[in-house]
Amino acid sequence: MNSSPFPVIFALDALTGALFLLTAIGVVATRQVLASLQLFIAQSLLLTSSAVLLGIALGSVHLFAVAAITIGTKTLLIPWLLQRTVSAEVYRTREIDRVLNIPSSLLLAAVLVLVAYAVANPLLDAVNVPFAPVNLPLGVAAMFLGVFTVVVRREAVPQLLGLLALENGVFFVGIAIVPDLPVIAELAAAVDVPVVALVVGLLTRQIHRRVGTTSVGRLAALREH
Amino acid sequence: MELAAVLVIPALASAFSLSPLGRRLAAPFTLVAAILTFVIAADVAVQTARAGRIDALGDWLTCDALGALVLALVAFVATTAALFSWGYIRVRSAHTGWRKEQNYYVLYNLFVLSLLAVPVLANVALMWVAVELTTLLSAFLVGFEDTAEALEAAWKYVVLTTLGAVLALLGFLILYWGSRVAGYEPFTWAGLVVAAPRMPAALLWPAFLLILVGFGTKVGLVPMHTWLPDAHSQAPASICALLSGVETTTVLYVILRLFPVVGGIPALDARPWYIGFGLLSVAIATLLLIHVRDFKRMFAFSTVEHMGIILVAAGLGGGEAHLGAAYQMTGHAIAKSFCFFAAGAVAMRFGTQEIAAVRGLVRFAPLSALTLAGGAFAIAGAPPFAIFVSELLIIKAGVASGQYLTIALLAFFVVIAFCAVMFHVNRMTFGAPAGGPGLSALPLSCKATLVVAAVPLIVTGIYVPVALQDLLRAAASAMGG
Numbered sequence: 163m164n165s166s167p168f169p170v171i172f173a174l175d176a177l178t179g180a181l182f183l184l185t186a187i188g189v190v191a192t193r194q195v196l197a198s199l200q201l202f203i204a205q206s207l208l209l210t211s212s213a214v215l216l217g218i219a220l221g222s223v224h225l226f227a228v229a230a231i232t233i234g235t236k237t238l239l240i241p242w243l244l245q246r247t248v249s250a251e252v253y254r255t256r257e258i259d260r261v262l263n264i265p266s267s268l269l270l271a272a273v274l275v276l277v278a279y280a281v282a283n284p285l286l287d288a289v290n291v292p293f294a295p296v297n298l299p300l301g302v303a304a305m306f307l308g309v310f311t312v313v314v315r316r317e318a319v320p321q322l323l324g325l326l327a328l329e330n331g332v333f334f335v336g337i338a339i340v341p342d343l344p345v346i347a348e349l350a351a352a353v354d355v356p357v358v359a360l361v362v363g364l365l366t367r368q369i370h371r372r373v374g375t376t377s378v379g380r381l382a383a384l385r386e387h
Numbered sequence: 388m389e390l391a392a393v394l395v396i397p398a399l400a401s402a403f404s405l406s407p408l409g410r411r412l413a414a415p416f417t418l419v420a421a422i423l424t425f426v427i428a429a430d431v432a433v434q435t436a437r438a439g440r441i442d443a444l445g446d447w448l449t450c451d452a453l454g455a456l457v458l459a460l461v462a463f464v465a466t467t468a469a470l471f472s473w474g475y476i477r478v479r480s481a482h483t484g485w486r487k488e489q490n491y492y493v494l495y496n497l498f499v500l501s502l503l504a505v506p507v508l509a510n511v512a513l514m515w516v517a518v519e520l521t522t523l524l525s526a527f528l529v530g531f532e533d534t535a536e537a538l539e540a541a542w543k544y545v546v547l548t549t550l551g552a553v554l555a556l557l558g559f560l561i562l563y564w565g566s567r568v569a570g571y572e573p574f575t576w577a578g579l580v581v582a583a584p585r586m587p588a589a590l591l592w593p594a595f596l597l598i599l600v601g602f603g604t605k606v607g608l609v610p611m612h613t614w615l616p617d618a619h620s621q622a623p624a625s626i627c628a629l630l631s632g633v634e635t636t637t638v639l640y641v642i643l644r645l646f647p648v649v650g651g652i653p654a655l656d657a658r659p660w661y662i663g664f665g666l667l668s669v670a671i672a673t674l675l676l677i678h679v680r681d682f683k684r685m686f687a688f689s690t691v692e693h694m695g696i697i698l699v700a701a702g703l704g705g706g707e708a709h710l711g712a713a714y715q716m717t718g719h720a721i722a723k724s725f726c727f728f729a730a731g732a733v734a735m736r737f738g739t740q741e742i743a744a745v746r747g748l749v750r751f752a753p754l755s756a757l758t759l760a761g762g763a764f765a766i767a768g769a770p771p772f773a774i775f776v777s778e779l780l781i782i783k784a785g786v787a788s789g790q791y792l793t794i795a796l797l798a799f800f801v802v803i804a805f806c807a808v809m810f811h812v813n814r815m816t817f818g819a820p821a822g823g824p825g826l827s828a829l830p831l832s833c834k835a836t837l838v839v840a841a842v843p844l845i846v847t848g849i850y851v852p853v854a855l856q857d858l859l860r861a862a863a864s865a866m867g868g
Contacts, residue, residue: 305553328553332554332557345510349515353552353553353556356549359526364530364542
């Protein structure tokens with residue numbers, strides 16, 4: 163790991179990565195929707211800073227575009243839309259419905275992080291790229307945690323945040339392993355646009371229909387009998 | 388140039404539907420555009436079957452026989468579904484006004500455009516974007532009815548398939564990474580086939596699994612299938628036909644494309660994964676088929692079953708099995724879209740999707756009864772329909788290559804699924820009539836669709852035109868050995 167040609171940026175990226183993982187665990191473990199949203203914004207900012215750091219180090223314009231899209235949609239547009247859509251009451255007072263309690267969630271989260279390292283190691287052994295030793299395992303861990311969040315959360319907003327956290331994880335890996343992919347920014351946009359549409363279109367309509375709840379779990383009309 | 392036209396026509400149709408003229412003319416214009424697209428797609432199919440790959444717009448668009456097969460199937464179902472929509476959507480949106488109908492056609496054409504883009508976009512990353520767009524553009528069509536159930540179905544659909552798509556994205560990013568390691572091959576399917584043997588297996592493995600599981604979610608493979616019966620039962624029937632008939636196949640096409648990429652790597656045997664996921668899907672779908680209560684959900688589970696069968700056929704390997712897979716894709720697209728038209732007609736007339744609420748259909752509604760029973764026969768795999776032939780082909784190929792256990796399990800579940808579908812449909816069609824329900828009339832365009840869509844359903848089982856035979860053979864060989 164000391165063989166990196168960019169020692170300072172590498173250290174900064176490692177710090178970013180550590181915080182990135184903490185926020186990803188935070189999104190799984192928090193009880194309140196608002197806190198979960200704030201952690202997600204923090205995570206998106208960390209993805210942005212990593213993209214900028216790597217953009218500088220690797221001289222890739224595309225990564226600046228990824229940073230711009232992340233800032234624009236994930237720290238501004240989506241939180242703003244969610245604030246507008248979901249009543250303030252839902253944010254502050256409600257505790258999140260979940261399938262698992264917090265201690266077991268955290269335990270599983272820890273296991274997932276270990277698995278992420280185990281999964282990432284063979285790839286790192288096979289190919290050596292400057293920032294992959296930081297971004298690959300941490301991004302994969304964030305991805306696993308995102309999947310985990312979507313599966314255990316039963317309410318609409320936390321599910322959405324889990325999905326976005328998962329996407330952050332994938333792009334945290336992406337900026338390190340394919341900084342030269344010309345369409346990487348378009349790929350980021352392609353995920354964010356549906357999410358925005360989801361919030362604007364479906365969530366608002368759903369809430370109009372059932373005032374005060376954004377629980378997808380409670381909408382249990384569609385089940386096998 | 389045809390490849391560009393296939394994408395431009397739906398885009399124009401969507402723009403037209405959005406214009407003030409679209410208020411009255413969106414439905415007929417969409418139908419004309421769909422017919423035109425189908426004619427061009429059929430021409431592309433004939434060309435690729437004869438000449439192999441065709442390219443257009445420099446390196447941007449490309450299509451080989453396997454892509455052309457998917458292209459033609461999408462264009463075909465888009466045509467019949469457009470015809471069905473004409474009367475169906477008018478009735479369904481009668482109480483909400485013309486704006487909703489107009490929006491439907493704007494989205495309909497864009498959804499078809501995104502489906503058509505998947506097999507023709509050369510760049511694999513852009514193809515991924517097209518797959519992601521199919522979700523976005525169809526989400527509001529799934530939620531068209533605006534009921535709590537429809538919105539919930541649309542929500543699950545977007546959240547789970549986007550989750551899958553993002554996992555698949557990491558797979559594609561790793562593939563791109565690998566193709567850079569292996570030298571600067573273009574990031575196309577053909578380029579990946581060339582580059583794959585030079586990529587480290589440590590990269591190919593996770594990429595393959597991420598794409599299989601990620602896009603498998605959108606195909607409806609068990610255990611990632613949970614959203615599928617909801618979305619495919621809550622959407623309007625015309626959209627169900629597209630979702631179940633071709634959207635699943637289009638994404639499955641991407642998974643089949645991986646086969647030749649990983650096929651040449653001795654360290655990576657993908658075949659057990661295809662067979663494992665395929666058999667699991669067939670088995671679970673069969674169990675769900677037995678005690679299903681909603682007839683649109685029944686056809687949705689049958690889609691899960693068919694996707695499993697195609698995946699098993701791909702995993703068996705060899706030209707004959709792959710021919711069976713290509714034939715099964717064709718048979719499924721034609722029969723499943725037909726089934727959803729028939730189911731939509733029945734649901735429209737009876738105002739319910741419950742199997743138990745529909746009895747003695749043959750006495751009230753002979754056309755609906757005949758088409759529902761015919762469609763169910765075709766989709767369950769009864770002779771003389773195409774799916775019977777393709778399933779037989781797959782089973783024969785598996786026996787010939789000595790994979791007895793796989794084939795025994797496959798045949799077992801296919802037979803049970805057949806009985807389950809027949810049991811439900813038999814009760815709906817015959818059975819003692821449960822009171823005389825006040826039936827609403829079926830729009831003319833829906834009746835016309837049932838007649839038009841029945842032609843290929845009947846024909847493809849008995850007689851496969853030479854052009855289609857060539858296409859299927861070429862598509863099978865594009866799936867690799």
